[in-house]
Amino acid sequence: MKYHVANGVQLQVVPTEKFKNTKIMINLTFPTDHRNFAKLALLAELLENSAAEYQSEMLVSRKLSEMYGASYGVSVLRYGNQHTLQIKMTYPNDDYLPNTDRNLTAEIFTFLQNMIEKPFLDNDQFNLNSFKIHQTNMINYLESIADNKAFYATLQLQKLYYPNDPNHGSFLMGSVDALKQITSKELYQYYRQVLRTAEITILVGGKVDPENILDQVHQFKTFSDRSITPYELTVVPAAIKQPLTRSQSIEGAQSILSLGYQLPIYFGNSDYFAAMIFNQLFGGSSLSLLFTNVRERDSLAYDIHSNYNSLFGMVTVQAGIDFQNEAKVLTMISDQLNKIIVGDYKDTLLTGIKQSLINQHRSEGDHLAALMDKQYLQQIMQISISDQDWEAQVEAVSRDEIQRVAKRLKLRATFSLNSREATDEDN
Amino acid sequence: MKTIDYPIYNEKLIVNKLSNGLTVYIQPKPGFNKTTAVLGVNYGAIDRTFQVNGKKITQPAGIAHFLEHKMFDKQDYDVFELFNKTGARSNAYTSFTTTNYLFSTAESLKENLDILLDFVQIPYFTQEKVQREKGIIDQEINMYQNDLDNQAYFKIIANLYPDSALATDIAGTVKTVDQIQLADVQLAYNTFYRPENMSLFITGKVDPQLAMTWIVNNQKNKATPQPQVLQRENNFVENSQEHVEQFKMDVARPKVTIGLRGNDLVPTGRDGLKYEIAISIMFDLFFSENAVEYDKLYRDEIIDDSFSWEFENERSFHFAVLGCDTKKPADFIKQMHSIIRMIPNQIVNKTSEFILQKNELLGNYIEMMDSEEAISGQFDGFIGEPVTIYDEVAILNELTLADVTAIAKSFLSKATMQEVMIRAADND
Structure with missing residues (x-):
């Protein structure tokens, strides 16, 4: 059920009695601009941990416990060219609570209103103590990313894949330098602008009365009319002359090889x-x-996998390997791609893969979060695919079409994070 | 066959112990599209020393995990291919005390149940296949070695339980994996992969009567193994003197882990679960975001969101691990000690916080009830009586602050501690 709350503010309610919990997702979105990355990330951190009513992480957390362990989180995401501040909540249905005279849905919306519309301020800026703690925490987090080697490698690959394109190449959480420069006053001004101008989409799923949810949403004073200029969601990278390669040495037991291919096919x-x-x-x-x-077959990697992102038109491969096997693994990766191009794989494999995609698609119906994510993606892409149609389209894919797709893959970037310590006693 | 009803949540559990000793648990979720099944073996990484029919055996570290890998590899196919024909997803994992094989599917439940039972109950091991697996496992071990949080976790357990089966990673080391031979794999399999040492748990879309018939028929075709006398030996030597062990590695901020080894006796069955829930609440009362103690450490920038703790209660051991990335490692250790020391006296005063924590836990359990992964992951079929999420809620509801205080005192009065600090050469 879709509701127009105000210009640029939409509500979508998905009523279902299948689950014992209800989920709320509020998305505030605008076109990507890397100059806002650090600001929005820090803003998410502040909105998650404080409000005028609950001035510390402890008070926010106690309020959530009091509402039967409701979970509340604020994060930053990108859907192609769309920069997104996402606020999420999950809470149990009243039916399963010992205290039957409570109306948890109303309490949850009041809580959200407090967190979003009444931040913890001193005059015209975020409370300085709270601001400083979270600024420091974010800086510490960014500095520790190198400890998580696979994630670090993914970020480096992304940078190499989009040379001179910080909107798509840089890390969504910003940089240490950018974080250090933000002042509390400036961040609050930015937040006011976000509330005034962002496109807002609210999704609610669970055993709820849609009209009641609409009433709750109308309580938000900031969810008022705004003008929205449409923009292209999908990302097309600038052309490059030749694929880029970079490597970096680390202390560690394993090397991580990451490859990024362009595949200009979008959702x-x-x-x-x-x-x-x-x-x-x-x-x-x-x-x-x-x-x-x-x-x-060749025991060259425990973890090797590929990913396809249909908003970025990008396929990535990552593998944890022994440094000495790098050339061999690179050749094997390109051999596997060629096998698909020439159609060198069994029919049973293709049938099995289709079967498992359909099976997984049906299984998603058991996860409220997955249902809502799917709903949201279809909404922003303005594409609606029914479950039957989705399955029919999977079934219809032919070897020729897959071959055509495989031929369009173009390697853009290779990043290797090298560790030369690894011992391999078998070789 | 027995049915346990949970009317408050509209749920039920069907339990059936088959004549060959395999116990089957079915928890249907009407309205769901998908089914999840987990075949658990009461055998894990610590079961390396045991007596079978009077003969003492010691096996290389990592053997249980190695066996888990080998089960998928058959004469001329990989088990993943069979599951894939129906579109099911499958996986397996090994812990210190159990090995679990699972699949989830929205289609062809019977076929997938047969695949699951057959691939775990009908092994195919050869010398060549055993040898070939070592390369992949070495890469898996190296991947864990690259993960510093994982390293910190296993180092602290090693210091809590020195010279024991707990002192090595679940996957073993490159060296111990290299020692594993075909005969070791066969011996481990024959000793532990027996119907009476396994349980099958099914949840999601399932007709319990029908599924039970399929399973009984599947088991009819299998030979019952010869009876055996098995004695597991997990004797842990006393902990050495508490100390901070330091490692130099390339980390952004020092990583500190504090371990508490439980030396008191944990009851079995539901009482064991009550013990577990009580200790979790005890830690929450002092170390969750709700606690004033946590809040102070947070404001003093001794801890941040990287702080976490966990409590493990398994067959024959129980311990807690608390860890954080911090620029103030010495303060962190000092403050944690002083808080832990005061828990037995302070905990009785936390009346309102206790009610809050029970609220929180109740909500967390209700959240898990929507997830087949959580329902099956939480289930333990090896503690004498079946305990589901719904039973845990019942235990939680009855729990008083006096219970928690008594259990906290039992744990803390005998617990011994160790610390591990990982820091870069230039972190000082």
Whole structure:
């Protein structure tokens, strides 16, 4: 059920009696601009941990416990060119609570209103103590990213894939330098601008009365009319002369090899389903050629997988390997791609992959969060696919289409995080 | 066959112990599209020393995990291929005390149940296949070695339980994995992969009567193994003197882990679960975001969101691990000690906080009830009586602050501690 709350503010309610919990998702969105990355990330951290009513992390947390362990989180995301501040809550249905005279839905919306519309301020800025603690925490977090090697490698690959394009190449949480420069006053001004101008989409799923939810949403004073200029969601990277390669040495037991390919096929394109199946065949599942050949047959990697992002038109491969095997693994990765191009794989594999995509699609109906994510993606892409249609399109994908997709893959970036310590006593 | 009803949550559990000793638990979720099944073996990384029919055996570290890998590898196919034909997803994992094989599917439940039972109950091991697996496992071990939080976790357990089966990673080391031979794998399999040492748990879309018939028929075709006398040996030597062990590694901020080894006796069955829930609440009362103690450490920038704790209660051991990335490692250790020391006296005063924590936990359990992964992950079929999420809620509802205080005192009065600090050469 869709409601127009104000210009640029939409509510979508998905009533279902299948679950014992209710979920709320509020998205505030605008076109990506890297100059806002650090600001929005710090803002998310502040909105998650304080409000005028609950001035510390402890008070926010106690309020949530009091509302039967309701979970509340604020994060930053990007959907292609869309920069997103996402506020999420989950809370149990009244039916399962011992105290029957409570109306948890109303309490939860009041809580959200407090967190979003009444931040913890001193005059015209965020409370300085609270601001400083969270600024320091964010800086510490950014500095510790290098400790998580696979994630660090992913970020470096992204940078290499989009040279001179900080809107898509830089880390969504910003940089230490950018974080250090933000003042509390400036951040509050930015927040006011976000509230005034962002496109807002609210999704609510669970055993709820849609009209009641609409009434609750109308209580938000800031969810008022705003003008929205449409923009392109999908990302097309600038052309490059040749693929870029970079490597970095680390102390560690394993090297991590990451590759980024351009695949100019996007969600909603006619080849989208073929691209999705291509990825499952390449490295996206435990039946994929990368998994069965590089891992199972040749024992060269425990973790090797590929990903397809249909808003960025990008396929990535990551593998944890011994440094000495790098050249061998690179050759094998390109061999597996060629196998798909020439159609060198069994029919049973393709049938199995289609079967498992359909099986997973049906299974998603058991996860309220997955249902809501799917709903949201279809909404921002303005594409609506029914479950039957989705399955029919998967079934219809042919070998020729997959071959056509595979041929369009173009390597753009290779990043290797090298560790030369690893001992391999077998070789 | 027995049915346990949970009317408050409209749920039920069907329990059936088959004649060959396999116990089957089915918890249907009407309205769901998907089914999840977990075949658990009461055998994990610590079961390396045991007596079978009077003969003492010691096996290389990592053998249980190795066996888990090997089960998927058959004469001319990989088990993933079978599951994939129906579109099911499958996986397996090994802990200190159990090995679990699972699948989830929205289609062809019977076929997948047969695949699951057959691939775990009908092994295919050869010398060549055993040898080939070592390369992948070495890469898996190296991946864990690259994860510093994982390293800190296993180092602290090693210091809590020195010279024991707990002192090595679950996957073993490159060296111990290399020692594993075909005969070791066969011996471990024959000793532990027996119907009476396994449980099958199914939740989601399932007709319990029908599924039970399928399972009984599947088991009819399998030979019952010869009876055996098994004695597991997990004798842990006393903890050494408390000390901070330091490691130099490339980390952004020092990583500190504090371990508490439980030396008191934990009851079995539901009482064991009550013990677990009570200790979790005890830690929450002092170390969750709701606690004033946590809040002070947070404001003093001794801890931040990287702080976490966990409590493990398994067959024959129980311990807690608290860890944080911090620029003030010495303060962190000092403050944690002083808080832990005062818990037995302070905890009785936390009346309102206790009610708050019970509220929170109740909500967390209700959240888990919507997830087949959480329902099956939380289930333990090896503690004498079946205990589901719904039973845990019942235990929680009855729990008083006096219970928690008594259990906290039992744990803390005998617990011994160790610390591990990982820091870069230039972190000082």
